[in-house]
Amino acid sequence: MAEDNAVASKEKKRHSVKEIGAAGTDFLQNHKHIYTKHRKKILVFFLCVVAIILCVLVYQLQKYDDFDVKETYERVDSAETHYVDFQGNLLKYSRDGTFYTEYDGDLVWNYTYEMSNPKIDVCSNYILIYDVQGTQAAILTNTGFKQSIKTAMPIVDAKIASQGTVAILMQDGETGYVQLCDDAGKVLASGELHMKNSGYPMAIALSTDAQRLMVSQLDVKDGSVKTTISFYDFSNKGKDEIDNIIATYSFSDQIIPQIAYVDGGKAIAFGDSEIIVFNNNAKASIAKEIFVQGQINSVFYDDKYCGVICQATDDEGQYINQLTVYTLSGRKRMQKAVEIASTNAEFLSNHEILLSNNKEVELYTLQGIKKFAYEFDTSIYKIIPQDASRRYVFVEDGHTDVVRMK
Numbered sequence: 001m002a003e004d005n006a007v008a009s010k011e012k013k014r015h016s017v018k019e020i021g022a023a024g025t026d027f028l029q030n031h032k033h034i035y036t037k038h039r040k041k042i043l044v045f046f047l048c049v050v051a052i053i054l055c056v057l058v059y060q061l062q063k064y065d066d067f068d069v070k071e072t073y074e075r076v077d078s079a080e081t082h083y084v085d086f087q088g089n090l091l092k093y094s095r096d097g098t099f100y101t102e103y104d105g106d107l108v109w110n111y112t113y114e115m116s117n118p119k120i121d122v123c124s125n126y127i128l129i130y131d132v133q134g135t136q137a138a139i140l141t142n143t144g145f146k147q148s149i150k151t152a153m154p155i156v157d158a159k160i161a162s163q164g165t166v167a168i169l170m171q172d173g174e175t176g177y178v179q180l181c182d183d184a185g186k187v188l189a190s191g192e193l194h195m196k197n198s199g200y201p202m203a204i205a206l207s208t209d210a211q212r213l214m215v216s217q218l219d220v221k222d223g224s225v226k227t228t229i230s231f232y233d234f235s236n237k238g239k240d241e242i243d244n245i246i247a248t249y250s251f252s253d254q255i256i257p258q259i260a261y262v263d264g265g266k267a268i269a270f271g272d273s274e275i276i277v278f279n280n281n282a283k284a285s286i287a288k289e290i291f292v293q294g295q296i297n298s299v300f301y302d303d304k305y306c307g308v309i310c311q312a313t314d315d316e317g318q319y320i321n322q323l324t325v326y327t328l329s330g331r332k333r334m335q336k337a338v339e340i341a342s343t344n345a346e347f348l349s350n351h352e353i354l355l356s357n358n359k360e361v362e363l364y365t366l367q368g369i370k371k372f373a374y375e376f377d378t379s380i381y382k383i384i385p386q387d388a389s390r391r392y393v394f395v396e397d398g399h400t401d402v403v404r405m406k
Contacts, residue, residue, distance in 0.1 A: 063369070064405035067406060071402040073396060078094050091120075091122075094118065102316070121159050137166070149168070159204055171201055174203045180210070199227075200217060205260045205261050214229045232245055239335075249286065255271060266328055270296065273296060306325070309355070323353070348383065360381055361383060
């Protein structure tokens, strides 16, 4: 009986071992299948990443020396007309009016006026047209006219925010004045600038949410110059400050005629030999001072980068036009000597850098690669990249061309 039980026990154990062995084999096979499946997914993902990187590199390294005109549209504009790319269409403005058209010339809307020196500012869906040294301004949107504004003093500078709030800098003799209005023309805030202490107003910048205002003033005394930059905060953070001023900075031997707010609420100021980046914090502290070698001739920026063209000297002591691009943290992104004597520099919507001078243009990538250089037969006013990598819109004298680079 005991022997029978022992035999039965051994037989049971053999069956258990077989079952465990079979289960282990199934377990290993299942895990091997899962591992193989995940391995394939990882490989596919890796190949996709490599393909994307290669496509980006090919696009960045690609150079063009000519183009094919796919479509051309005739235009009749006055000699003083300026052009802005606005929400996929062409915004044209001059002394007697603003026209918003499609690239083929079809009119979306127009607004007429009489201004001696019209300037424009754009933010989100809003457009501000104002007359420098005049007293007229107008708020427009992508659907047309919104509100006109009449000022009591000549306008020096003006800016518009994303919800249509307008900041206007004015000066009459020894009096400087700043006024904020909503998109219906209602005055939200106003105040006089202290010109005896800080000098003559040069420029203003308005944050996209209209909560902060930046003012640049130039003071000239006894042959020396100084620029004072003041920050105003109209939110709850600044209500307890005198005149809502949260910070004031002075820069000796610097003329700072251009200031701006960029993405994330940071502010940027361009002097004649340095760039100053300010933080978006309670006191608008200085994040970085970028000192530039050579005289700054042209500045440009977008929400990620800022750049300058300056006259510098090479290793042999020869004067060169030098293009330099920085990140907003102050890191030098690219520096390159350029051949064109550019009178205009700007970032395009695809982060390419356009240098232009009447009939000549050069396009550079952020890697410093000259992507395109061309001399046109007539004046070229604007180059606008399209969704397709090789397609651009050329706004030339008398016509607009849709082209494909080659």
